[in-house]
Amino acid sequence: MNALLDVQNLSVSFRTESGTVHAVKEVSFSASKGETLAMVGETGCGKSVTALALMRLLDRSATIKGSAIFEGMDLVSASEKEMRAIRGAKIGMIFQDPMTALNPVFTVGDQIAEVVLVHREITKKAARSVAVDMMDLVGIPDARRRATQYPHEFSGGMRQRAMIAMAIANSPSLLIADEPTTALDVTVQAQVMEVLRNVQTAIGLTVLLITHDLGLVAGYADRIQVMYAGQLVESGELNQIFYETRNPYTRALLDSIPSQLGDHGQDLHTIGGSPPSLLSPPRGCQFAPRCRYVVNQCITDKPTLESVSPGHLTRCLRVSEIGVLS
Amino acid sequence: MEPALQVENLIAKYPIRTGFFRRTTGHVHALNGVSFDLMPNETLGIVGESGCGKTTLGRSILRLTEPNSGLVLLHGKNVRDANSRELRKLRKQMQILFQDPYASLNPRMPVNEIIGEPLAIHGVRRSERREQVATILREVGLLPEHGNRYPHEFSGGQRQRIGIARALILDPSVLILDEPVSALDVSIQAQILNLLKKIQRQKKISMMFIAHDLSVVRHVSDRVAVMYLGRIMEIGERVQIYGQPKHPYTASLLSAAPIADPKSERTRKRIILQGDVPSPANPPSGCEFRTRCPIAQVRCAEERPPLRKIDGVSVACHFPLREGESLLARASLSS
Numbered sequence: 001m002n003a004l005l006d007v008q009n010l011s012v013s014f015r016t017e018s019g020t021v022h023a024v025k026e027v028s029f030s031a032s033k034g035e036t037l038a039m040v041g042e043t044g045c046g047k048s049v050t051a052l053a054l055m056r057l058l059d060r061s062a063t064i065k066g067s068a069i070f071e072g073m074d075l076v077s078a079s080e081k082e083m084r085a086i087r088g089a090k091i092g093m094i095f096q097d098p099m100t101a102l103n104p105v106f107t108v109g110d111q112i113a114e115v116v117l118v119h120r121e122i123t124k125k126a127a128r129s130v131a132v133d134m135m136d137l138v139g140i141p142d143a144r145r146r147a148t149q150y151p152h153e154f155s156g157g158m159r160q161r162a163m164i165a166m167a168i169a170n171s172p173s174l175l176i177a178d179e180p181t182t183a184l185d186v187t188v189q190a191q192v193m194e195v196l197r198n199v200q201t202a203i204g205l206t207v208l209l210i211t212h213d214l215g216l217v218a219g220y221a222d223r224i225q226v227m228y229a230g231q232l233v234e235s236g237e238l239n240q241i242f243y244e245t246r247n248p249y250t251r252a253l254l255d256s257i258p259s260q261l262g263d264h265g266q267d268l269h270t271i272g273g274s275p276p277s278l279l280s281p282p283r284g285c286q287f288a289p290r291c292r293y294v295v296n297q298c299i300t301d302k303p304t305l306e307s308v309s310p311g312h313l314t315r316c317l318r319v320s321e322i323g324v325l326s
Numbered sequence: 327m328e329p330a331l332q333v334e335n336l337i338a339k340y341p342i343r344t345g346f347f348r349r350t351t352g353h354v355h356a357l358n359g360v361s362f363d364l365m366p367n368e369t370l371g372i373v374g375e376s377g378c379g380k381t382t383l384g385r386s387i388l389r390l391t392e393p394n395s396g397l398v399l400l401h402g403k404n405v406r407d408a409n410s411r412e413l414r415k416l417r418k419q420m421q422i423l424f425q426d427p428y429a430s431l432n433p434r435m436p437v438n439e440i441i442g443e444p445l446a447i448h449g450v451r452r453s454e455r456r457e458q459v460a461t462i463l464r465e466v467g468l469l470p471e472h473g474n475r476y477p478h479e480f481s482g483g484q485r486q487r488i489g490i491a492r493a494l495i496l497d498p499s500v501l502i503l504d505e506p507v508s509a510l511d512v513s514i515q516a517q518i519l520n521l522l523k524k525i526q527r528q529k530k531i532s533m534m535f536i537a538h539d540l541s542v543v544r545h546v547s548d549r550v551a552v553m554y555l556g557r558i559m560e561i562g563e564r565v566q567i568y569g570q571p572k573h574p575y576t577a578s579l580l581s582a583a584p585i586a587d588p589k590s591e592r593t594r595k596r597i598i599l600q601g602d603v604p605s606p607a608n609p610p611s612g613c614e615f616r617t618r619c620p621i622a623q624v625r626c627a628e629e630r631p632p633l634r635k636i637d638g639v640s641v642a643c644h645f646p647l648r649e650g651e652s653l654l655a656r657a658s659l660s661s
Contacts, residue, residue: 042511043482155602185375185538187599187618190582194598212511215584218591242588256516257586258545267520268545271513274481 003030004173004206005054009066010076012046012053016061021278023049025230026066028305031174036200036207038221040214042253044275046230047210051176055093056083070174089119092167096179098159102151109135109147112166119170134165137202138195157188161195171203178210193220214257218242223311226250229276229286232305236312244324246314249287251325285317293322328402329363330532331387331420331500336360336396338379338386338556342607354607356382357393358556358614361633364500369526369533371547371564373540373579377603379556380536384502387534388422389413400500418448421493425505427485431477437463438473441492448496462491465528467521483514487521494525502534507542519546540583544568552576555606555614562639572639572646575615577653595654613644620657621645 012024024046031037039047053064068075095101112131135143138161181189225235234247245251255269273290276282288298303317338357341350356379364370372380386393398405424430442455460470466487507515537543551561560573571577581597599618610617616626633642
């Protein structure tokens, strides 16, 4: 399998008044054609910044290092002009809040058509009809009429469908979905994820799914990368992460979800404290202050990502001692 | 046993005003006749999607928004008829915790004052206040010295602990929690949920836990009420609601919620509801859920089903699911 996207040692730092914040630290991963790769982690772990860095949508206070080879081009060093040709054409992106991502003063159809017009030599009329086709594809009923409506006339779920239609209008090979259903109710979330899955199989799309919701990941991802404090801490196939967990943070994260199936009444497993400050990160392992397997070495030494089985990486100094965590 | 809180036929409508003269052209029916009892030391979970009226319910009980009609009794005392002095007394026994720990704490007040303010309003002396605030800070897992700091110095989880301390300081018997953990990360959410359970064990408080997250509600509740468009669709013991839902809406909600376990998530058969929640300004005739219900029949459009008791659970459905019957099986039968 050849990689569609190959990210090597991607780092992102921001200059702020109180010092340099290292939001993403030497993250390496690759995504193959047609797969769904999930990036999971809590607020501030760097998952969204990674996505924005790949799209080069960060402001000037950000410094991006490393490389991200996508279809033979390095997204990190590409010029602004080259990026404009890629964004919305070869890489589509959908965001959490479809209301702020859509322009309230243009009709939904016009906004989707514009994305097509910018990237293709095509008449306005033809672009309009592409827009209607796309809206049809994502399951917006009565697409021809809905295309003439404004975003405020759409419900949350319909807006997110419109965003998906816009993101795939130029048949991209990669779709970055940053918390695509977080703002939606569960019944609508189920609809939108179904649409995303159908579209993915229909046009052979690679999806980079960024989310904090492990339930969503359990249903839709092929591979998972867990991030903590700007670093990748574990990555592997879906089943490796859920059933052969090797990293204490991943385990703790899985254990803190209230189960819909398991016992009631017992206390949940918690992770004490909160994630470290990115301004003054801990010296050794980033998770050490909250880890239940911590030893002195964890406080002084930095763990590296190690392979534990084919395709399964974890970052923990005690990986061989603690074995599989269940 | 007398319920801690009784709610009967609570109705809240908001006028829709349009045009230059702000004429009332219709009403949004936020609550359409909600009734339930909250027993002492019980947690009642209220679940539903956005717009189902769950937040309005919490606020109407406290009269933070005035409901249009209905009865609210707190330990037998009528909350809705209380004048402002009586209401203040009643609110001492009934507190609320809000969703957003960033918006609900005054950024210019040190934590001591935030938590102590309810005491000050109820005339507790300063020296005594200090002591009580220090005690409650320890109970919610913070330190007394945290009291001199300001809200911005705390993380989201810690802020929610401050909110809990403020809600508990008057030693209420009923606590209304409006999405208390939905703004928090899972690891922090688990800390707060455990804290709330500990507090309930120690203080024997009745809790009304409003949330959209089914697994969170399942984890904390003894009984669960499922709301849709301003009405309770099903209410009963947690085990029954989650184990054998009778209302098709409850069943579809459970089916839609993702389970963080790939094996069960990928093998189960799902029912995906079509469409969105209808507008509460223009609710469907008959049963509110019928426009999205996979097993709706003609009668559902003509006649609104009342909440009636079947095997210990109250269900508002003309054709409830029977013991051992799944919505999927019924839906394939009827189509």
